[in-house]
Amino acid sequence: MAVVEVTIAPMGTGTPSISHYVAHCHKVLEQATDLKHQLTPMSTIIEGDLDRILEVIRKMHEVPFAKGAQRVSTLIRVDDRRDKELTMAGKIKAVTEKLGNGGK
Amino acid sequence: MAVVEVTIAPMGTGTPSISHYVAHCHKVLEQATDLKHQLTPMSTIIEGDLDRILEVIRKMHEVPFAKGAQRVSTLIRVDDRRDKELTMAGKIKAVTEKLGNGGK
Amino acid sequence: MAVVEVTIAPMGTGTPSISHYVAHCHKVLEQATDLKHQLTPMSTIIEGDLDRILEVIRKMHEVPFAKGAQRVSTLIRVDDRRDKELTMAGKIKAVTEKLGNGGK
Amino acid sequence: MAVVEVTIAPMGTGTPSISHYVAHCHKVLEQATDLKHQLTPMSTIIEGDLDRILEVIRKMHEVPFAKGAQRVSTLIRVDDRRDKELTMAGKIKAVTEKLGNGGK
Numbered sequence: 047m048a049v050v051e052v053t054i055a056p057m058g059t060g061t062p063s064i065s066h067y068v069a070h071c072h073k074v075l076e077q078a079t080d081l082k083h084q085l086t087p088m089s090t091i092i093e094g095d096l097d098r099i100l101e102v103i104r105k106m107h108e109v110p111f112a113k114g115a116q117r118v119s120t121l122i123r124v125d126d127r128r129d130k131e132l133t134m135a136g137k138i139k140a141v142t143e144k145l146g147n148g149g150k
Numbered sequence: 151m152a153v154v155e156v157t158i159a160p161m162g163t164g165t166p167s168i169s170h171y172v173a174h175c176h177k178v179l180e181q182a183t184d185l186k187h188q189l190t191p192m193s194t195i196i197e198g199d200l201d202r203i204l205e206v207i208r209k210m211h212e213v214p215f216a217k218g219a220q221r222v223s224t225l226i227r228v229d230d231r232r233d234k235e236l237t238m239a240g241k242i243k244a245v246t247e248k249l250g251n252g253g254k
Numbered sequence: 255m256a257v258v259e260v261t262i263a264p265m266g267t268g269t270p271s272i273s274h275y276v277a278h279c280h281k282v283l284e285q286a287t288d289l290k291h292q293l294t295p296m297s298t299i300i301e302g303d304l305d306r307i308l309e310v311i312r313k314m315h316e317v318p319f320a321k322g323a324q325r326v327s328t329l330i331r332v333d334d335r336r337d338k339e340l341t342m343a344g345k346i347k348a349v350t351e352k353l354g355n356g357g358k
Numbered sequence: 359m360a361v362v363e364v365t366i367a368p369m370g371t372g373t374p375s376i377s378h379y380v381a382h383c384h385k386v387l388e389q390a391t392d393l394k395h396q397l398t399p400m401s402t403i404i405e406g407d408l409d410r411i412l413e414v415i416r417k418m419h420e421v422p423f424a425k426g427a428q429r430v431s432t433l434i435r436v437d438d439r440r441d442k443e444l445t446m447a448g449k450i451k452a453v454t455e456k457l458g459n460g461g462k
Binding site: 097100104107111117119121124125126127128 | 265305308312315319324325326327328329330331332333334335336337
Binding site: 257259261270271273274276277280281292293294295296297299301329331333335337342343345346348349350352353 | 361363365374375377378380381384385396397398399400401403405433435437439441446447449450452453454456457
């Protein structure tokens with residue numbers, strides 16, 4: 047299980063607004079019901095099998111081209127930990143617990 | 151107003167767990183009451199004046215060194231838009247609205 | 255053809271030096287003789303077919319685990335342009351030519 | 359001394375070509391004669407005092423706005439190591455030496 051962050055941005059579309067493209071990419075992700083995901087103000091975060099996540103991101107990367115973009119910049123950050131189970135909820139919990147008791 | 155994502159990771163600490171360091175960095179951010187922030191499973195996202203955000207991130211970057219790390223890898227992603235107000239909530243809303251009506 | 259930047263970092267290895275891991279990852283890349291690559295002080299940059307590049311990066315990501323790391327953080331940045339051929343040399347040339355004639 | 363990678367990309371400019379903007383950003387960097395820098399196909403890498411580098415990057419980030427962009431996406435990756443001197447040349451050498459003797 048890995049946690050992966052992805053940001054897919056079309057370049058040179060003529061408008062600084064890209065939420066239209068982000069929404070269409072997200073629809074592709076929503077079809078992958080075996081993966082958990084979370085939308086953040088800067089990215090989408092996905093949890094699940096790494097190979098499966100990369101397969102879905104590969105499809106998401108094609109979306110802006112299908113919508114007319116000529117250049118797409120995609121950022122992928124993989125956090126892969128194998129000594130213990132890694133989940134989005136577990137990562138947040140590990141930090142907030144430490145915040146709760148003085149960061150100790 | 152900018153929206154900025156930051157991830158601060160100590161290198162070579164001898165343990166794959168870094169939530170302890172993340173929590174201490176977050177405490178520095180919490181003192182900046184003029185900035186909005188959100189913890190995600192992969193990063194911290196901050197909203198506010200860009201110069202002020204960079205000033206606070208600079209302080210956060212020192213935290214792992216103060217806690218004993220010898221090397222720190224910090225990733226900063228700035229989204230700065232000047233034709234309209236950019237906020238974390240506004241960015242999420244722009245995408246979810248488009249998801250709601252078929253991504254149109 | 256895409257140009258892709260990759261950085262693969264083991265977490266919690268007990269030493270801040272990671273060049274040993276980088277070199278082993280690079281050896282996997284060198285076996286992919288159909289891809290061009292360039293080592294930079296912060297990453298490796300690869301040029302070629304996007305699917306082929308992602309396949310090789312997937313193998314590179316396993317290297318630190320095989321060498322004993324328990325957690326690996328991998329950053330992938332894809333620059334994919336389809337209105338014209340995108341190459342590492344072409345990208346550098348486009349900038350240096352503009353620098354040469356006053357950035358016009 | 360830190361080594362910092364920066365990529366500054368205007369969003370929504372109407373053309374997928376951004377080398378014009380990259381060249382203008384680079385001119386600002388060239389005025390900082392106290393910093394070493396290297397242009398790569400995916401970024402600019404800068405070596406020197408961290409505070410000084412961040413100050414120059416802050417100026418570079420303004421360049422696309424001055425040239426008409428309404429939104430700018432800037433990625434900054436800081437590699438800061440304090441147990442030994444960190445340089446661009448030293449980082450490359452550490453890897454290539456290990457490649458030369460079998461990655462050992």
